[in-house]
Amino acid sequence: MIKIELERVAGDFGFAAKDAYGHVVHTDSSPESGGINFGVRPMQLLLMGLGSCSGIDIVSILKKQRQTVDAFTMKIEGGREPGKEPSIWQDITIVFELTGDIDPDKARKACELSMDKYCSVAETLRRAGGNLKWSVKVNGK
Structure with missing residues (x-):
């Protein structure tokens, strides 16, 4: 069982979330909703989890295919259900950008395996009705 502790530490909605290893993530609501910009919005944290996973x-x-990844960035955009409360992620697009001595076909297959088979966060978002789209660029192409 995973255990997470949260403590309100800043303003009305600023929390420090700590895992069992002592890693801390700060969350907050937007200033428009009464937050003070202390940390990441919880729904944005879901997209960060998707990218990390x-x-x-x-x-x-x-790495198992002996490809050399020198740099790896992702750009993730998400759109939430309009006019609903709660409003969940409806459309999510990820662009994976890899640099290094990497076979583009192997990179595409690795991304496909992650998004369709291995990434638990992607599957969680899909089961909630999210539409996930992705593309991959290797060495700028």
């Missing part, structure tokens, strides 16, 4: 998968797969 898939990134770990992709690098792991490519």
Whole structure:
């Protein structure tokens, strides 16, 4: 069982979330909702989790294939359900950008395996009705 502790530490909505290893993430609401910009919005944290989860998968797969990943960035955009409360992620697009001595076909396959088979965050968002789209660029192409 995973255990997370949260403590309100800044303003009305600023929390420090700590895992069992002592790693801390700060969250907050937007200033428009009464927050003070102390940390990441909780819904944005879901997209960060998606990127981190898939990134770990992709690098792991490519390392097993003896591909050299010198740099790896992701651009993630999400759109939420309009006019609903609560409003969940409806459309999410990820662009994976890898640089190094990497076979583009292997990179595409690694991304596909992560997004369709291994990434638990992607599957969680899909089961909630999210539409996930992705593309991959290797060495700018």
